[in-house]
Amino acid sequence: xxxxxxxxxxxxxxxxxxxxxxxxxGSVSDATKKKIELVINETGYIPNTFAQSLKAKKTNIIxxxxxxxxxxxxxxxxxxxxxxxxxxxxxxxxANTNQDLERExxxxxxxxxxxxxxxxxxxxxxxxxxxxxxxxxxxxxxxxGQQDExxxxxxxxxxxxxxxxxTYILNKxxxxxxYLGVTEADISVGxxxxxGFTTAIENYPECEVHYYxxxxxxxxxxxxxxxxxxxxxxxxxxxxxxxxxLGALKAAYIKGLKVPEDISIVGFGGYEITxxxxxxxxxxxxxxxxxxxxxxxxxxxxxNGEKVEKLTISKYEIIERESVDKLN
Amino acid sequence: xxxxxxxxxxxxxxxxxxxxxxxxxGSVSDATKKKIELVINETGYIPNTFAQSLKAKKTNIIxxxxxxxxxxxxxxxxxxxxxxxxxxxxxxxxANTNQDLERExxxxxxxxxxxxxxxxxxxxxxxxxxxxxxxxxxxxxxxxGQQDExxxxxxxxxxxxxxxxxTYILNKxxxxxxYLGVTEADISVGxxxxxGFTTAIENYPECEVHYYxxxxxxxxxxxxxxxxxxxxxxxxxxxxxxxxxLGALKAAYIKGLKVPEDISIVGFGGYEITxxxxxxxxxxxxxxxxxxxxxxxxxxxxxNGEKVEKLTISKYEIIERESVDKLN
DNA sequence: CTCCCTTTAGGAACCGGTTCCAAATTTACT
DNA sequence: AGTAAATTTGGAACCGGTTCCTAAAGGGAG
Numbered sequence: 221x222x223x224x225x226x227x228x229x230x231x232x233x234x235x236x237x238x239x240x241x242x243x244x245x246g247s248v249s250d251a252t253k254k255k256i257e258l259v260i261n262e263t264g265y266i267p268n269t270f271a272q273s274l275k276a277k278k279t280n281i282i283x284x285x286x287x288x289x290x291x292x293x294x295x296x297x298x299x300x301x302x303x304x305x306x307x308x309x310x311x312x313x314x315a316n317t318n319q320d321l322e323r324e325x326x327x328x329x330x331x332x333x334x335x336x337x338x339x340x341x342x343x344x345x346x347x348x349x350x351x352x353x354x355x356x357x358x359x360x361x362x363x364x365g366q367q368d369e370x371x372x373x374x375x376x377x378x379x380x381x382x383x384x385x386x387t388y389i390l391n392k393x394x395x396x397x398x399y400l401g402v403t404e405a406d407i408s409v410g411x412x413x414x415x416g417f418t419t420a421i422e423n424y425p426e427c428e429v430h431y432y433x434x435x436x437x438x439x440x441x442x443x444x445x446x447x448x449x450x451x452x453x454x455x456x457x458x459x460x461x462x463x464x465x466l467g468a469l470k471a472a473y474i475k476g477l478k479v480p481e482d483i484s485i486v487g488f489g490g491y492e493i494t495x496x497x498x499x500x501x502x503x504x505x506x507x508x509x510x511x512x513x514x515x516x517x518x519x520x521x522x523x524n525g526e527k528v529e530k531l532t533i534s535k536y537e538i539i540e541r542e543s544v545d546k547l548n
Numbered sequence: 549x550x551x552x553x554x555x556x557x558x559x560x561x562x563x564x565x566x567x568x569x570x571x572x573x574g575s576v577s578d579a580t581k582k583k584i585e586l587v588i589n590e591t592g593y594i595p596n597t598f599a600q601s602l603k604a605k606k607t608n609i610i611x612x613x614x615x616x617x618x619x620x621x622x623x624x625x626x627x628x629x630x631x632x633x634x635x636x637x638x639x640x641x642x643a644n645t646n647q648d649l650e651r652e653x654x655x656x657x658x659x660x661x662x663x664x665x666x667x668x669x670x671x672x673x674x675x676x677x678x679x680x681x682x683x684x685x686x687x688x689x690x691x692x693g694q695q696d697e698x699x700x701x702x703x704x705x706x707x708x709x710x711x712x713x714x715t716y717i718l719n720k721x722x723x724x725x726x727y728l729g730v731t732e733a734d735i736s737v738g739x740x741x742x743x744g745f746t747t748a749i750e751n752y753p754e755c756e757v758h759y760y761x762x763x764x765x766x767x768x769x770x771x772x773x774x775x776x777x778x779x780x781x782x783x784x785x786x787x788x789x790x791x792x793x794l795g796a797l798k799a800a801y802i803k804g805l806k807v808p809e810d811i812s813i814v815g816f817g818g819y820e821i822t823x824x825x826x827x828x829x830x831x832x833x834x835x836x837x838x839x840x841x842x843x844x845x846x847x848x849x850x851x852n853g854e855k856v857e858k859l860t861i862s863k864y865e866i867i868e869r870e871s872v873d874k875l876n
Numbered sequence: 877c878t879c880c881c882t883t884t885a886g887g888a889a890c891c892g893g894t895t896c897c898a899a900a901t902t903t904a905c906t
Numbered sequence: 907a908g909t910a911a912a913t914t915t916g917g918a919a920c921c922g923g924t925t926c927c928t929a930a931a932g933g934g935a936g
Contacts, residue, residue, distance in 0.1 A: 222686075224892055235916040240894055249902090249914060266661045271893035274598040275921050289626050290820075295618040302617075302644050314642045316630045333594045358550070438824050466824055473826040492618075493821050496766050496794055498801040552922055563886045568924055577884060577932095599923035603891050883932070888925100895920085902913065 223265045232259040243267065273335065281311045282519055283331040284340045287319045292462075292491040293508050294342060297364060300512020301340060308520050310337070321347060328353040328361075338519040340364060345405045360522035364515045366408055367531060372522065374515045374532040378408045378488075381504040381536045382416020385486055388502075388538055389456055390424055393547030394484065397421075397429045398454040400444060400464050402436060413460050413488060430454065434464050441467025442474075449475045455484060455547060462489035465501055469543075480545035490539060499542035506536050551593045560587040571595065601663065609639045610847055611659040612668045615647045620790075620819040621836050622670060625692060628840020629668060636848050638665070649675060656681040656689075666847040668692060673733045688850035692843045694736055695859060700850065702843045702860040706736045706816075709832040709864045710744020713814055716830075716866055717784055718752055721875030722812065725749075725757045726782040728772060728792050730764060741788050741816060758782065762792050769795025770802075777803045783812060783875060790817035793829055797871075808873035818867060827870035834864050 229236045232255045242248045242256045259265070273279050282305055286294050302312045313336065317323035324341070328350075331339050338359055343350075343366040354361050354371055363373040389397070399417060404410040414431075421427050430452060434444040441464035445457060449471060457472075459465035465487030469479060477483050479499050487494065490505025511534040518528045557564045560583045570576045570584045587593070601607050610633055614622050630640045641664065645651035652669070656678075659667050666687055671678075671694040682689050682699055695701040717725070727745060732738040742759075749755050758780060762772040769792035773785060777799060785800075787793035793815030797807060805811050807827050815822065818833025839862040846856045 225894095226892075236893080237895075237917075238915060241915090244894080246895095247914060252914085268602070268892050269662050270598045270602040271891070271921090273921095274596070274602055274892080274923085275894050277921075289617075289630075290620070290623040292618070295623060298617050299644065299646070303646075312642075312644075314640075316627065316640075318627070318631075329594075334597045438820070442824065466821070470824045470826065492766065493794070496770065496798045497825055498798065553924095554922075564923080565887075565925075566885055569885085572924080574925095575884060580885080596922050599891085599921075601891095602893085602922085603924050605891075877936105879934105879936090881933085881935100883930100885928100885930075887928085889927100890925085891923090893921090896918090898915105898917090900913100900915070902911105904909100904911075906907105906909090 223263050225265075225267065228256070228259050228263065228265050231263070232256045277335065279311075279335050279337055280309060281313050281334075281336050282338045282340060282516070282523075283313045283315060283327070283334075283336040284342065285315045285317060285324055285327045285331075286342045287317055287324070287344050289314075289316050292493075293365075293489060293506070296508035297342060297512040297515070300509035300514075301516040302512075303509075304513040304516035305520070308516075310516075310520060310523075319344075321345070321349070325349050325353050328357055332357045332359060338362070338523045340515050340519055345407070360519060362515050362519050362522070364511065366406075369530075372518060372528055372530055372532075374511060374518065374534060375408060376506045376511065376534050377536050378412035379416040379419075381488060381506070381538075382413040383420045384416075384538050385488070385504045386417040386420035386458070388540070389458065389484070389486060389544060390420060390427075392484075392544055394456045394544075395424065395427050396454045396456075397427060398448050398452065398457050399429055399431045400434050400441065400448070400457055400459045400468060401431065402434060402460050402464075409460055409488075417458065434460075434467070436461065436463060438463050438467040438470070441465075442470045443467075445471035446474065449477065449483075456544070457483060457485045459485065459487045462487035462491045462494050462501065462503055465494070465503070465543075466497075469497070469501070480543050484544040486544060490537075495541070502541045502544045503539050504536050505539045507534055510534060551591045553593075553595065556584065556587050556591065556593050559591070560584045605663065607639075607663050607665055608637060609641050609662075609664050610666045610668060610844070610851075611641045611643060611655070611662075611664040612670065613643045613645060613652055613655045613659075614670045615645055615652070615672050617642075617644050620821075621693075621817060621834070624836035625670060625840035625843070628837035628842075629844045630840075631837075632841040632844035633848070636844075638844075638848065638851075647672075649673070649677070653677050653681050656685055660685045660687060666690070666851045668843050668847055673735070688847060690843050690847045690850070692839065694734075697858075700846060700856055700858055700860075702839060702846065702862060703736060704834045704839065704862050705864055706740035707744040707747075709816060709834070709866075710741040711748045712744075712866050713816070713832045714745040714748035714786070716868075717786065717812070717814060717872060718748060718755075720812075720872055722784045722872075723752065723755050724782045724784075725755060726776050726780065726785050727757055727759045728762050728769065728776070728785055728787045728796060729759065730762060730788050730792075737788055737816075745786065762788075762795070764789065764791060766791050766795040766798070769793075770798045771795075773799035774802065777805065777811075784872070785811060785813045787813065787815045790815035790819045790822050790829065790831055793822070793831070793871075794825075797825070797829070808871050812872040814872060818865075823869070830869045830872045831867050832864050833867045835862055838862060 315327040367373040445468040494501035643655040691701040773796040785796040822829035
C-alpha cells in the first residue's frame with residue numbers, strides 16, 4: 221500500500237500542509253524537518269504525480285511528435301532533445317505517428333488533453349489541418365525540419381547545403397548531372413535542397429541536368445537509379461538524401477559501374493553508415509543531435525515564457541569522402 | 549480558458565455527476581444527452597487527464613526503457629511495441645537511458661512514481677540493482693533481449709541463431725575462423741550467440757578458431773578487425789552483430805581484401821542496411837518489430853491480470869546473401 | 877388511479893496533493 | 907518583562923474529475 225501525504229503527516233504528527241511545505245522548500249523548523257525526513261525515509265513515500273499536476277495545471281513533459289523512429293535523422297534529433305530536456309528537468313514523451321499525417325494531428329490534440337507543457341513536431345509536411353491544430357492549441361509548439369511563418373521553427377539550412385554541395389561537384393568538373401529528388405510536398409528536402417542545387421547550376425549554363433523523383437526508401441531510390449542509369453549516362457547522381465544515395469550506390473553496383481570511377485554519387489544527411497561503407501559517401505552532413513538540443517532549448521524557453529526567435533537555423537557541413545571523382 | 553466538467557454542467561443545466569455519467573456511458577436520458585452533447589461540442593471540452601488518473605489511481609501508459617534510440621534493433625522493437633499498444637488503447641512512454649545503467653534503474657522508479665501501468669525494459673545487462681528495483685516495484689515488468697528467472701522475459705533465440713549460422717559457414721567449408729564477439733556481461737549477445745557458435749564448432753574438431761572482443765560500435769569493430777587481419781589470416785570473420793560486421797567489412801576494404809573472395813564475413817541482426825551494401829551481408833535476421841509486438845502483447849496481458857509465460861522466444865532466420873564464399 | 881419498480885438526476889464525498897490565511901510560537905529589541 | 911515582528915504550524919479550500927447514495931421522475935401492471 222503506497223502512502224499518501226496525509227499518512228506521512230499523521231505518522232510524523234504534523235499537518236499535511238507542513239509535509240507539503242517540507243517537500244517544496246517552504247519554511248519548516250529544523251526539528252519538524254527531522255521528524256518528517258525520518259518518516260519519509262522509512263516509508264519510502266513518493267508524492268503522487270497526478271495530484272501534483274492537477275493542482276499545478278501543467279506538467280513538466282514536452283511532447284515530441286515524430287513521423288518514424290527508424291531513421292537516422294529522427295533518432296539523433298530525439299537524442300539531442302532528450303539530452304537537453306533532461307538537463308532542464310523536463311521529460312520527453314514521444315508520439316510515433318508512423319508517417320500518418322492524421323495521427324500527427326491527433327497527437328497534437330492528445331498532448332493538449334494531457335496538459336503537456338510544450339510540443340516539438342518533427343515535421344515532414346505542413347497541411348491546413350496542421351495549422352488549424354497548432355492555432356487552436358494553447359501550448360507552445362516548435363517545428364523541426366520544416367518552416368512555417370505561423371509558428372516557431374527550427375530548420376536545417378537546406379538551401380545553402382544544396383548550393384554548396386552543387387558548387388562542390390561543379391568544381392570537380394561534373395556537368396552532366398542526374399538530380400534524384402523527392403516530392404515537393406516536403407518543402408525542406410523536396411524544394412529547398414533542389415533550389416539550392418539549381419541556383420548553383422545556373423552559374424554553369426553548359427550543364428546538362430535531368431531531374432527525377434524518388435521515394436525516401438533505399439529500395440525506391442534503387443529502382444529509380446536503375447532506370448536512370450539505363451536511360452542516360454550522367455557523370456554524377458546528385459541525391460537529395462543519403463538513403464537515396466545508398467540506393468543509387470546499390471544500383472550502380474548492380475549495373476556493374478564503379479563508384480566513383482564510372483559514376484559519382486553524393487547525398488545529404490551525414491548518416492553514420494555513409495562513413496563506413498565502401499566507397500565512403502561524400503555528403504552534406506546535418507547536425508541532427510545539435511538541432512534537437514536547439515529545439516529543446518527553444519521549447520523550454522517558450523514554456524518559461526521567454527522570448528525565442530521565430531526561426532532558428534541549424535548548421536551543416538560538406539563532408540568530402542570517396543564517392544566523387546574529379547574530372548579532368 | 550479551458551472548461552471544466554463543472555462549467556459544462558452549469559451551462560447544460562445539469563449536475564457534474566450527470567456529465568460524468570454521460571462521458572463514461574452511465575444512464576442518462578436522451579433529452580439530457582442531447583443537451584450535454586451540444587454544450588460539449590460547442591465548448592470543445594476535454595476532460596483533464598490528471599483528475600481522471602488521480603481518481604482511477606492508474607494510467608493507461610506503458611513505460612519503455614531503452615538504452616539507445618539510434619540502433620536498428622531498438623527502433624524497430626519500439627515500433628512494434630507502439631503499434632500493438634496503440635491497438636490496445638495504451639500509450640507508450642519512452643525513457644532513453646543513453647546506455648547508462650544507473651539511469652535505467654532511475655527510470656524504473658520514476659515510472660512507478662508516475663503510476664505507469666507496466667514497464668518494458670529493453671535490457672542489455674541485468675545487475676543486482678536491476679533485480680532489486682524490479683522486485684520492489686509493484687508494477688508488471690517485461691524484459692526484452694535478456695532473460696532473468698525472476699521476471700517475465702522475451703528473448704531472441706540467440707543460441708540457435710549462433711548454432712545455425714555457424715553450421716551454415718561450416719558447410720561452406722570454412723575452418724579457419726575469427727570470432728568477433730562482445731562483452732560477456734551481455735548474456736544474450738556476448739554469451740548465448742557465442743555458445744551456439746562454439747557448440748556447432750565442436751562437431752568439427754579440425755577447426756582453428758580465434759576469439760576476439762569488440763565494442764558495439766562500427767568503428768570499434770573496425771579497429772579490432774584491422775588488428776585481426778594483420779595478425780592472422782582466417783577465411784571468415786564471424787561477427788556477433790551486424791554493426792561489427794560492417795566494421796569488419798570496412799577493415800577488409802582498408803586492407804585491400806575483397807569480400808567474399810579473399811575473406812568472408814557474417815553478422816547477426818538483419819539490419820536494413822546490410823541488404824543494400826555491396827557485398828550484401830549474410831546474417832541471422834531477428835524480427836525486432838514482431839518481438840516488440842509480442843512484448844507489448846504480454847505486458848498488456850499482465851496489466852490486465854492475465855496469465856503470461858515467463859519466457860517468450862522470438863524467431864530468427866538465416867539470410868543468405870553475398871558475403872560468404874564457398875570454399876572447395 | 878394507485879402502487880411498485882426501474883431510470884434518471886443531483887449532492888456530497890473522495891482521490892492526493894498545494895496554497896492561502898489565520899493562529900500559535902519563537903525571536904528580537906527596547 | 908513586554909511588545910512588535912518574524913517564523914512556524916494547522917486548518918480549510920481548492921484542483922477537476924468519478925462514484926456512491928438517495929431522491930425524484932417515469933413507466934407498467936393491476
